[in-house]
Amino acid sequence: xxxxxxxxxxxxxxxxxxxxxxxxxxxxxxxxxxxxxxxxxxxxxxxxxxxxxxxxxxxxxxxxxxxxxxxxxxxxxxxxxxxxxxxxxxxxxxxxxxxxxxxxxxxxxxxxxxxxxxxxxxxxxxxxxxxxxxxxxxxxxxxxxxxxxxxxxxxxxxxxxxxxxxxxxxxxxxxxxxxxxxxxxxxxxxxxxxxxxxxxxxxxxxx
Amino acid sequence: xxxxxxxxxxxxxxxxxxxxxxxxxxxxxxxxxxxxxxxxxxxxxxxxxxxxxxxxxxxxxxxxxxxxxxxxxxxxxxxxxxxxxxxxxxxxxxxxxxxxxxxxxxxxxxxxxxxxxxxxxxxxxxxxxxxxxxxxxxxxxxxxxxxxxxxxxxxxxxxxxxxxxxxxxxxxxxxxxxxxxxxxxxxxxxxxxxxxxxxxxxxxxxxxxxxxxxxxxxxxxxxxxxxxxxxxxxxxxxxxxxxxxxxxxxxxxxxxxxxxxxxxxxxxxxxxxxxxxxxxxxxxxxxxxxxxxxxxxxxxxxxxxxxxxxxxxxxxxxxxxxxxxxxxxxxxxxxxxxxxxxxxxxxxxxxxxxxxxxxxxxxxxxxxxxxxxxxxxxxxxxxxxxxxxxxxxxxxxxxxxxxxxxxxxxxxxxxxxxxxxxxxxxxxxxxxxxxxxxxxxxxxxxxxxxxxxxxxxxxxxxxxxxxxxxxxxxxxxxxxxxxxxxxxxxxxxxxxxxxxxxxxxxxxxxxxxxxxxxxxxxxxxxxxxxxxxxxxxxxxxxxxxxxxxxxxxxxxxxxxxxxxxxxxxxxxxxxxxxxxxxxxxxxxxxxxxxxxxxxxxxxxxxxxxxxxxxxxxxx
Numbered sequence: 064x065x066x067x068x069x070x071x072x073x074x075x076x077x078x079x080x081x082x083x084x085x086x087x088x089x090x091x092x093x094x095x096x097x098x099x100x101x102x103x104x105x106x107x108x109x110x111x112x113x114x115x116x117x118x119x120x121x122x123x124x125x126x127x128x129x130x131x132x133x134x135x136x137x138x139x140x141x142x143x144x145x146x147x148x149x150x151x152x153x154x155x156x157x158x159x160x161x162x163x164x165x166x167x168x169x170x171x172x173x174x175x176x177x178x179x180x181x182x183x184x185x186x187x188x189x190x191x192x193x194x195x196x197x198x199x200x201x202x203x204x205x206x207x208x209x210x211x212x213x214x215x216x217x218x219x220x221x222x223x224x225x226x227x228x229x230x231x232x233x234x235x236x237x238x239x240x241x242x243x244x245x246x247x248x249x250x251x252x253x254x255x256x257x258x259x260x261x262x263x264x265x266x267x268x269x270x
Numbered sequence: 271x272x273x274x275x276x277x278x279x280x281x282x283x284x285x286x287x288x289x290x291x292x293x294x295x296x297x298x299x300x301x302x303x304x305x306x307x308x309x310x311x312x313x314x315x316x317x318x319x320x321x322x323x324x325x326x327x328x329x330x331x332x333x334x335x336x337x338x339x340x341x342x343x344x345x346x347x348x349x350x351x352x353x354x355x356x357x358x359x360x361x362x363x364x365x366x367x368x369x370x371x372x373x374x375x376x377x378x379x380x381x382x383x384x385x386x387x388x389x390x391x392x393x394x395x396x397x398x399x400x401x402x403x404x405x406x407x408x409x410x411x412x413x414x415x416x417x418x419x420x421x422x423x424x425x426x427x428x429x430x431x432x433x434x435x436x437x438x439x440x441x442x443x444x445x446x447x448x449x450x451x452x453x454x455x456x457x458x459x460x461x462x463x464x465x466x467x468x469x470x471x472x473x474x475x476x477x478x479x480x481x482x483x484x485x486x487x488x489x490x491x492x493x494x495x496x497x498x499x500x501x502x503x504x505x506x507x508x509x510x511x512x513x514x515x516x517x518x519x520x521x522x523x524x525x526x527x528x529x530x531x532x533x534x535x536x537x538x539x540x541x542x543x544x545x546x547x548x549x550x551x552x553x554x555x556x557x558x559x560x561x562x563x564x565x566x567x568x569x570x571x572x573x574x575x576x577x578x579x580x581x582x583x584x585x586x587x588x589x590x591x592x593x594x595x596x597x598x599x600x601x602x603x604x605x606x607x608x609x610x611x612x613x614x615x616x617x618x619x620x621x622x623x624x625x626x627x628x629x630x631x632x633x634x635x636x637x638x639x640x641x642x643x644x645x646x647x648x649x650x651x652x653x654x655x656x657x658x659x660x661x662x663x664x665x666x667x668x669x670x671x672x673x674x675x676x677x678x679x680x681x682x683x684x685x686x687x688x689x690x691x692x693x694x695x696x697x698x699x700x701x702x703x704x705x706x707x708x709x710x711x712x713x714x715x716x717x718x719x720x721x722x723x724x725x726x727x728x729x730x731x732x733x734x735x736x737x738x739x740x741x742x743x744x745x746x747x748x749x750x751x752x753x754x755x756x757x758x759x760x761x762x763x764x765x766x767x768x769x770x771x772x773x774x775x776x777x778x779x780x781x782x783x784x785x786x787x788x789x790x791x792x793x794x795x796x797x798x799x800x801x802x803x804x805x806x807x808x809x810x811x812x813x814x815x816x817x818x819x820x821x822x823x824x825x826x827x828x829x830x831x832x833x834x835x836x837x838x839x840x841x842x843x844x845x846x847x848x849x850x851x852x853x854x855x856x857x858x859x860x861x862x863x864x865x866x867x868x869x870x871x872x873x874x875x876x877x878x879x880x881x882x883x884x885x886x887x888x889x
Contacts, residue, residue, distance in 0.1 A: 066829065067828055070828055070829065070832050073832065074832070074835075077835075091525065091528045091529035092525065092529065092846075094528075095525050095528065095782075095785055098782055098785060098786075099785065099789055099839065099842060100839075102786060102789050103789070103793075103835040103838060103839060104835070106590075106594075106793060106831060106834075106835055107828070107831050107832050107835045109590065109593065109831075110590060110827050110828050110830070110831030110832075111828035111831065111832075113586040113589070113590070113827060113828075114586060115826035115827060115828050115829075116583040116586075116826055116827075117583070117823055117824060117825055117826045118578075118583045118804065118807050118808075118823060118824035119823045120807070120808030120816075120817070120822040120823055121808070123816070123818060146813070147813065147816070150479075150481055150814055152813065153479060153480065153481055153813055153814070154480070154481055164480075187483075207481075207483040207493075208481075208483065209481050209482060209483040209484065210483075210484060213484070216481075
């Protein structure tokens with residue numbers, strides 16, 4: 064017997080109990096309970112009569128560095144990080160969007176060098192873009208860019224490189240990040256791509 | 271035996287009226303449950319980093335679901351009742367009608383027991399969440415710790431204010447002290463509002479998180495609090511709480527009306543049922559607008575989440591929602607129509623045709639609202655329909671049609687109320703004809719414009735429809751209410767009463783319709799709670815923290831509905847218990863004084879808040 068059939072039987076028995084109470088019991092309070100039972104039983108039966116669809120979670124994927132052979136593999140992983148752990152899509156859109164709280168990233172991989180993107184992710188206050196999508200003076204975007212390599216997002220260097228690979232790929236650029244740059248677990252860390260040289264906050268003046 | 275019964279009653283009352291005692295019991299039960307929780311620990315990341323714990327047999331998710339739902343429903347009741355209790359007190363103070371003051375007091379009496387029960391379920395929920403979802407709770411605590419502190423402080427203020435408000439009712443009943451008492455009631459609602467919006471920020475952050483940059487604890491908590499769906503949910507819940515409180519008090523009155531033993535009791539509970547239904551309808555009218563705003567914000571925040579809700583696996587849920595709202599509208603209108611027919615002798619013939627017309631409009635609107643549109647269909651079903659939209663009915667399934675009919679249903683319900691208000695009265699003002707012509711014109715033009723905009727909505731881009739047409743429809747309906755209500759009030763000020771309203775003559779089905787309305791509201795809240803939670807799909811915090819437990823899936827609607835029905839039933843039983851406890855002392859007092867309920871004179875009943883002006887004089 065399937066779960067739906069079991070629940071339908073329970074619903075029917077609840078309705079039956081309610082009807083029996085209404086037919087044979089005089090106590091007003093119990094009669095109201097019987098009436099409520101009938102209503103709730105009917106509601107359950109209607110809900111059980113519509114198509115039963117559960118929403119199953121997709122399989123969790125972990126990054127297996129050993130399986131990454133090409134820059135395209137990195138871009139594929141970067142895309143997943145962009146829309147999940149990296150939380151980039153919470154604020155950024157890819158293409159124009161009225162609701163995006165931060166700059167549109169369409170074509171960003173072609174406009175910016177990989178070093179600049181890395182800096183933007185790890186030193187977000189080093190160079191701030193302003194919002195020019197309206198009349199008048201440019202203003203700051205409503206959401207402030209967080210440090211992607213620190214908590215609570217805390218992407219590793221491998222993950223950041225993968226995101227850069229994705230941004231370059233979706234901009235139609237050749238991917239300049241190479242799988243050989245990935246840090247193998249347990250191996251000595253290699254030098255970072257390029258850290259910001261200065262903490263000075265610069266405001267973009269160009270459109 | 272009697273002595274023992276008295277002791278149990280005193281014990282129950284003592285515990286029910288003391289939040290501290292209930293919290294202590296909650297803490298004790300929570301501690302008892304911890305060993306069970308630890309039985310099935312699921313370490314997500316090695317020793318010392320347990321992500322989930324399960325509860326045997328029922329499962330942690332189901333247990334949290336039930337407790338959270340009961341806590342939320344009780345909280346809705348506890349936050350909704352003070353709003354209209356205070357409003358009733360203000361009306362009683364301004365108009366001098368004692369029955370309103372007594373009604374307000376009667377509602378407030380329920381609060382002390384309901385408040386502590388809500389706190390108890392909140393305590394149990396907290397223990398369960400800490401035990402079953404430690405990783406998620408650690409994450410949320412890290413972000414929201416400052417707001418936890420504010421929440422605790424607000425609870426202390428709310429408790430102190432409630433105690434003063436309730437226990438000081440009789441002591442502060444006259445002169446300046448009454449004004450202070452009203453101020454206490456106002457502050458009670460202010461604190462209650464903030465108590466509601468703080469947990470809303472935690473829940474809405476889970477659904478629509480924003481990226482949190484570096485900063486102080488307070489700055490981070492504030493950034494997370496001010497997320498895109500926070501205010502839409504705050505407003506939606508505030509109105510919904512008033513609706514819930516109103517309809518539950520209506521249901522209570524309905525049950526007491528059904529079991530009333532004397533004419534005075536019948537008159538009183540008939541009037542109380544009317545007030546409860548009126549407050550419920552009063553909140554129900556703007557509620558769809560608030561819901562629309564919330565949905566719009568969800569779509570703006572994340573289109574995928576909006577699609578999951580409206581067109582994905584939850585699409586059937588909105589058909590169920592339409593059914594429940596439809597029954598609620600029908601039930602509320604039916605109660606008004608019963609009132610016109612039975613409370614105002616001679617009106618039934620006069621209003622029979624308008625009532626029939628309203629019923630037909632409501633049923634047609636409900637039919638359109640329940641028409642499915644882009645449902646997830648199997649290949650075979652899609653082939654049979656000739657696409658994902660039904661060839662004939664699909665045209666009614668789109669948002670343009672649904673927005674139009676929901677606005678029309680609100681207009682009809684509003685007119686039902688106006689009709690009830692005007693029944694049994696004859697206009698004497700010289701400008702009455704003109705006013706009636708203006709009101710009729712406004713209503714007809716508004717109805718036509720709503721329909722025209724709805725039809726036009728098919729031929730414009732969605733963004734134009736959403737931003738301009740749907741908003742205009744809402745504004746038009748609000749304009750109708752804001753025009754006709756004061757005009758009617760002005761007309762009735764000088765009107766002559768031709769037929770006195772007779773209370774206590776409603777048939778038993780009126781009591782059942784009040785109960786039905788309350789059940790519909792509770793089911794709606796449980797249903798939309800499931801929708802809100804399921805729209806996050808397999809995320810604890812949407813797009814940020816994934817649910818990797820065995821309960822990461824969202825159950826099918828049938829299973830969920832069975833749990834919703836069970837939660838609704840549990841909630842009704844708890845509320846019935848609260849009402850029983852709250853009125854126990856009055857019954858005992860009545861018995862000790864040597865007056866059985868049947869023997870009480872006019873106005874001597876503890877709940878004798880209404881009935882007729884005569885009763886006011888006698889009490």
